[in-house]
Amino acid sequence: MKAARAQGDLSENADYDAAKDDQSMTETRIQELEAQLKNAVIIESSSEADVFDINKTALVKFCDVDETEEVTLVSTVEADVKNMKISIESPLGKALYKLKVGQKATVASPDGSYDVQVEKLL
Template identity: 45%
Template sequence: MAVKKVYELTQAGLDQLKDELKELVEVKRKENLEAIKEARAQGDLSENADYDAARNEQARIEARIAEIEEIIKNVKIIKTNDDSSVVNIGKEVVLYFVDKDKEATYQLVGTIEANPKNGKISIDSPLGKAIRNKEEGDTVTVKSETGKSFNVVIKKVV
């Protein structure tokens, strides 16, 4: 029997996935079916690049719909009820990168919700693992996947 995978998401992350699913089902799927219909109308399908592209897009859309439905079916909402200054999933942290003399704010989230460009880092990333369960004021050495190390100071936990 296969082990059921559980996906950890914040409520905002779940809402975002539901919005994406709605867009795929109600808009993208319909647009794609229209594109397939138009490509079929062009005649010979064996050498029809528009038809091939539309079918490939259809496969991508349907795969993403199935993926999102699987995530939603097996989601665990991350809740942070405590007001402590301990870093954990769902918390927002202000970090000071010592070597770069730079501050950055991140929210710790589950792996599938992670998007560093948007300030969301995975709790399973090297940085996430290093700062997890640490407190405001702690200095932490982070070892990256490339083997390099750097220091961060946890300035604030919200």
Template identity: 40%
Template sequence: MSTIPITVRGAELLKEELHRLKTVDRPSVINAIAEARAQGDLSENAEYDAAKERQGFIEGRIQELEGKLSNAQIIDAKSLDADGRVVFAATVEMEELESGDKATYQIVGDDEADIKQGKISVNSPIARGMIGKFAGDVVEIQTPGGVREYEILDVKYI
């Protein structure tokens, strides 16, 4: 498995979820399984089946998070020295030339992407179109509505 780029904040969120799964969710489901077993016949015990299914999900998610964190390349935007170029973890202010609409996005890993919070995946068409560009550059990005032109107004490493 190759390295996965992730921001410092993204890594913290994955570590917090992993900690919660191991210290809260896993013991809780183990108790639920024990209580369901105590009720006797397991063949028609819905609580037991549900708890075992939940346990499988939790264990799978723990393995997934441990794998991602072990292969993570944590990138701190504040320590980047990209000379104003758009790179992973950079925050980019841009303007759509036709409409004049402005937007600000941080380029993050796939697991961190959340358009409502202004975080776009490094693999998204917008991010791919901006990577390597500088403030003042105009980029053409293929969108579902056709090709759109954006001007990069500012690049920050925050």
């Protein structure tokens, strides 16, 4: 911003305006990160080998449509539905979290309920 200020009249200084916008976005991002740190919760993963837990991947059968998908349970920040990285706070994640291989659960989603089963941990 110092370099932009040095260019003179700030009322018509595009570099200064761009620098102010960048500063504002950076400050907003800092506030977001501080809020995440303030609200962060440490999640202990299970030492049991057959439990579907955070940062684990499993073959999950969607019983109602008889399809199997590779699903990875992750934190909310890491969630990426397109790549089947499912947040443990989502309806599907809540249903799968801590299930053992072979166990079934019912997912209560806004679109209706459906059953899933952990087939195999990968």
